[in-house]
Amino acid sequence: MLQSRDDTIALQVNGDAVKIAMPPLTRLADALRDGLGLTGTKIGCNAGDCGACTVLMDGRQVCACLVPLAQAQGRSITTVEGLARNRKLSALQKAFLRHGAAQCGICTPGMLMAASDLLSSEAKPSRKQVEDAMGGVLCRCTGYAKIVDAVMGVAARAEYGGVGARLERVDGAAKLNGTEKFGSDDAPADALWLRVIRSPYPRASFKLVGVEAFRDNHGLDLVMTADDIPNNGFGIYPTIKDQPVLAKGHVRYRGDAVIALVGPRDAVESATDDDLPIRWQVQDPVYLSAAQTERAPPLHEKHPDNVLVRGWLKKGDVEGAWDQAAHTAEIAVETAFVEHAYIEPEAGYARRIGDRIEVIACTQAPGMDREEVAHVMGLAREQVRIIPTATGGGFGGKLDVSVQPVLAVAAWMLNRPVRCIYTRPESMMSSTKRHPSRIKAKMAADASGRLLAMEFSGDFDTGAYASWGPTVANRVPVHATGPYVVPHVTAATRAIYTNNPPSGAFRGFGVPQAAIAHEALMDMLADKCGEDRLEFRWKNAIRAGDATATGQVLHASAGLAQCLAALRPHWRDAMQSRVTTGSHRRGVGVACMWYGIGNTSLSNPSAMRVGLRPNGRFMLYNGAADIGQGSNTIMIQICAEALGVSPSLFDYIMGDTDLTEDAGKTSASRQTFVSGKAAELAGRSLRAEILKRMNAGEDARLTIESNVIKAGGATLNLTTLETDPRGNVLTGFGSFDPPTSPLDANGQGIPYSCYGFAAQLAEAEVDVKLGLVRVTRIVAAHDVGKAINPNLVEGQIHGGIAQGLGFALMEEYIPGRTENLHDYLIPTFGDMPEMVTIMIEDAEPLGPYGAKGIGEPALIPTAPAIFSAIECATGVRITRAPATPDRVLAALKAAGVA
Numbered sequence: 001m002l003q004s005r006d007d008t009i010a011l012q013v014n015g016d017a018v019k020i021a022m023p024p025l026t027r028l029a030d031a032l033r034d035g036l037g038l039t040g041t042k043i044g045c046n047a048g049d050c051g052a053c054t055v056l057m058d059g060r061q062v063c064a065c066l067v068p069l070a071q072a073q074g075r076s077i078t079t080v081e082g083l084a085r086n087r088k089l090s091a092l093q094k095a096f097l098r099h100g101a102a103q104c105g106i107c108t109p110g111m112l113m114a115a116s117d118l119l120s121s122e123a124k125p126s127r128k129q130v131e132d133a134m135g136g137v138l139c140r141c142t143g144y145a146k147i148v149d150a151v152m153g154v155a156a157r158a159e160y161g162g163v164g165a166r167l168e169r170v171d172g173a174a175k176l177n178g179t180e181k182f183g184s185d186d187a188p189a190d191a192l193w194l195r196v197i198r199s200p201y202p203r204a205s206f207k208l209v210g211v212e213a214f215r216d217n218h219g220l221d222l223v224m225t226a227d228d229i230p231n232n233g234f235g236i237y238p239t240i241k242d243q244p245v246l247a248k249g250h251v252r253y254r255g256d257a258v259i260a261l262v263g264p265r266d267a268v269e270s271a272t273d274d275d276l277p278i279r280w281q282v283q284d285p286v287y288l289s290a291a292q293t294e295r296a297p298p299l300h301e302k303h304p305d306n307v308l309v310r311g312w313l314k315k316g317d318v319e320g321a322w323d324q325a326a327h328t329a330e331i332a333v334e335t336a337f338v339e340h341a342y343i344e345p346e347a348g349y350a351r352r353i354g355d356r357i358e359v360i361a362c363t364q365a366p367g368m369d370r371e372e373v374a375h376v377m378g379l380a381r382e383q384v385r386i387i388p389t390a391t392g393g394g395f396g397g398k399l400d401v402s403v404q405p406v407l408a409v410a411a412w413m414l415n416r417p418v419r420c421i422y423t424r425p426e427s428m429m430s431s432t433k434r435h436p437s438r439i440k441a442k443m444a445a446d447a448s449g450r451l452l453a454m455e456f457s458g459d460f461d462t463g464a465y466a467s468w469g470p471t472v473a474n475r476v477p478v479h480a481t482g483p484y485v486v487p488h489v490t491a492a493t494r495a496i497y498t499n500n501p502p503s504g505a506f507r508g509f510g511v512p513q514a515a516i517a518h519e520a521l522m523d524m525l526a527d528k529c530g531e532d533r534l535e536f537r538w539k540n541a542i543r544a545g546d547a548t549a550t551g552q553v554l555h556a557s558a559g560l561a562q563c564l565a566a567l568r569p570h571w572r573d574a575m576q577s578r579v580t581t582g583s584h585r586r587g588v589g590v591a592c593m594w595y596g597i598g599n600t601s602l603s604n605p606s607a608m609r610v611g612l613r614p615n616g617r618f619m620l621y622n623g624a625a626d627i628g629q630g631s632n633t634i635m636i637q638i639c640a641e642a643l644g645v646s647p648s649l650f651d652y653i654m655g656d657t658d659l660t661e662d663a664g665k666t667s668a669s670r671q672t673f674v675s676g677k678a679a680e681l682a683g684r685s686l687r688a689e690i691l692k693r694m695n696a697g698e699d700a701r702l703t704i705e706s707n708v709i710k711a712g713g714a715t716l717n718l719t720t721l722e723t724d725p726r727g728n729v730l731t732g733f734g735s736f737d738p739p740t741s742p743l744d745a746n747g748q749g750i751p752y753s754c755y756g757f758a759a760q761l762a763e764a765e766v767d768v769k770l771g772l773v774r775v776t777r778i779v780a781a782h783d784v785g786k787a788i789n790p791n792l793v794e795g796q797i798h799g800g801i802a803q804g805l806g807f808a809l810m811e812e813y814i815p816g817r818t819e820n821l822h823d824y825l826i827p828t829f830g831d832m833p834e835m836v837t838i839m840i841e842d843a844e845p846l847g848p849y850g851a852k853g854i855g856e857p858a859l860i861p862t863a864p865a866i867f868s869a870i871e872c873a874t875g876v877r878i879t880r881a882p883a884t885p886d887r888v889l890a891a892l893k894a895a896g897v898a
């Protein structure tokens with residue numbers, strides 16, 4: 001029988017007897033976090049879908065969000081905090097650290113607990129046993145491979161050193177022992193709660209009626225409306241602040257923020273939909289197919305045709321080229337909304353300190369958040385401080401502000417800390433998505449199998465607000481040809497407003513959608529030319545000395561041909577095992593990509609500072625947000641290498657806008673290249689300072705023992721030097737802004753100073769009776785310039801493949817229908833193929849020690865390679881992503897295959 005509200009539940013937690021005085025129906029996850037302060041147990045969905053809250057109950061894994069506290073009466077609960085005793089990591093946690101099995105770390109406690117359950121009954125589990133036992137925990141970062149290896153006890157190499165070493169994450173231990181603080185893990189005890197009320201309709205007007213009475217009746221401190229927001233518009237571009245913090249009289253998508261309730265938690269949560277002081281007048285929504293018809297009302301006055309922006313590129317004479325073509329191919333493809341599905345919903349808090357406001361929240365762009373909050377509040381940027389928490393995955397979705405402006409305004413108005421944690425459905429309905437696209441493309445080759453021309457047009461559904469729409473519309477034309485030499489090109493894009501969720505940044509900025517089209521055309525043309533699909537790509541691959549579609553000549557670090565050469569033996573083997581008849585078929589596909597690192601033709605600077613403490617330790621002031629990709633570790637490796645000292649001598653501060661330089665946003669695969677270069681220059685500058693102070697030669701070896709530094713026979717006691725206000729005796733500073741040039745009216749110029757390249761091979765089995773596709777193996781060859789930390793590079797490639805596989809086969813966000821992790825499917829352990837990674841290091845002269853980026857390149861070729869494999873197996877080209885079983889079956893039936 002359940003206890004009354006006043007009962008106390010007695011249980012054991014991590015070996016200690018505890019009593020929790022909370023209502024018996026409290027979720028165990030909440031009881032552990034809020035009642036006992038054990039925030040190592042994470043909450044990703046509160047619905048048993050993600051497994052982030054997995055704990056052990058009497059030794060068996062359970063989702064703590066599904067267990068009522070009363071059910072834990074008398075039971076023994078183990079959380080991640082119970083694994084690390086006396087702050088020492090267990091053998092399993094050490095294995096996770098060595099393998100790099102934790103990236104952002106938000107899923108890691110759940111993974112560790114599920115693994116502990118398995119290992120308690122099976123000391124040497126098989127791969128299948130691991131996948132089965134841990135299948136209830138989702139990870140969006142890792143692609144699962146390194147987690148499986150860690151649990152199986154596969155030997156892993158950890159190395160200690162600077163550039164090129166498999167250094168364990170410098171922030172790894174905190175992710176494994178439960179002490180890492182994410183957005184929802186901490187807030188002042190007196191913080192009020194904030195809940196955003198969102199539109200249930202894609203298009204409607206509304207009136208607020210009886211707001212004050214509603215506030216008083218519910219015991220709220222504040223019902224915030226549009227009238228409370230000083231500058232009620234935000235957006236990525238300084239000139240396009242088209243998204244209201246709170247809508248004023250009209251909503252443009254299901255999920256638009258309308259009002260915010262602020263008060264004690266119970267009061268905020270008690271208001272039902274029927275209570276709300278909102279009177280709706282629902283209108284017909286405008287979607288992509290109708291957005292440009294004469295009947296369609298404009299979403300924004302400034303854009304009467306609903307076109308946010310157009311992108312355009314023209315090179316050579318496409319019309320003339322068709323006349324010389326020996327072979328042509330054309331295709332139309334369509335892709336869906338894709339949700340970032342980071343396991344950590346958006347969360348944080350804000351507090352007012354005098355005439356300043358501080359926002360502590362998960363983010364991938366602290367500098368941009370500061371600008372945005374300052375703008376919305378009408379404050380000077382110096383009055384705003386952003387302190388990033390750990391971020392449980394971002395992938396582009398935490399570049400736009402979410403909780404930050406609304407929290408800041410509320411905390412300012414009430415002069416009290418205010419916190420907010422999005423629910424999973426709220427996160428999914430309100431956040432940005434990958435742009436759905438409709439692309440038509442045509443390509444031609446001459447009689448010798450050389451590419452001649454390409455014509456590309458793409459419409460991108462940018463949703464209700466601009467977000468990163470202009471970036472996508474401008475990046476896609478540059479990349480439309482794929483990484484090939486094509487003398488004659490036209491590419492036109494449009495970002496179109498609709499009453500859908502805002503599309504934003506998602507690992508690739510439109511390039512993954514375009515790659516599905518250009519890689520399909522490459523297969524088709526190879527076949528028409530009678531050439532092997534991989535060799536046709538190798539022949540046409542862009543190389544150093546070639547010009548891109550923007551007329552940019554690549555002078556170095558164009559390693560696509562090497563990537564393809566590395567795939568050759570795998571390709572030949574896989575081609576031998578094709579099965580193209582019967583009900584279960586097997587095919588192999590290949591696809592290539594390129595990706596311009598950093599902003600398109602825009603200034604893209606980053607700065608870093610490093611200090612030397614009197615105790616002989618270095619402090620890196622690192623403004624680059626680590627969202628799991630590992631930049632905390634990478635920046636230290638680079639800076640240590642430049643200084644000529646061990647990374648173990650480093651401490652760091654990440655992202656705090658009061659304490660670090662602006663390193664720009666964590667996006668566009670730019671941090672290793674741009675901020676890494678700044679870290680290198682900062683390290684070099686500090687090294688020069690040290691050597692100058694010691695009168696030592698440039699090549700002198702630095703050694704540090706406690707507070708004494710030695711170089712070239714000279715000795716310096718650091719405690720004899722004066723410290724600056726930051727506590728450093730010497731400092732170094734570095735900044736880097738990669739050189740680019742504006743694009744002209746025809747898209748000609750130098751949009752990026754370097755590019756990442758890759759080729760991936762996919763092997764897939766197709767059940768032609770059911771339309772089921774199972775990817776069995778991916779071989780991924782990536783030109784990364786230089787792998788600063790091979791473990792982290794592999795982790796990025798694995799994670800990119802997992803998201804690419806989801807994009808290809810299962811992920812489709814449909815407003816109102818797939819707003820949770822039960823209906824919105826992302827790859828699980830069981831969906832992942834064997835993955836082989838090959839790193840090509842064609843050094844980028846501008847990059848730190850030759851490095852460029854890997855975050856986005858990892859995902860881009862996966863979906864086209866899978867579509868190519870399906871076609872290889874069945875002869876049917878899938879042109880609609882995701883290739884769900886019903887779509888595959890329909891396509892097979894239409895072609896007479898099924």
Ligand code: FES
Nearest residue numbers: 103107139140141
């Ligand atoms: Fe698994 Fe980020 S490491 S979700």
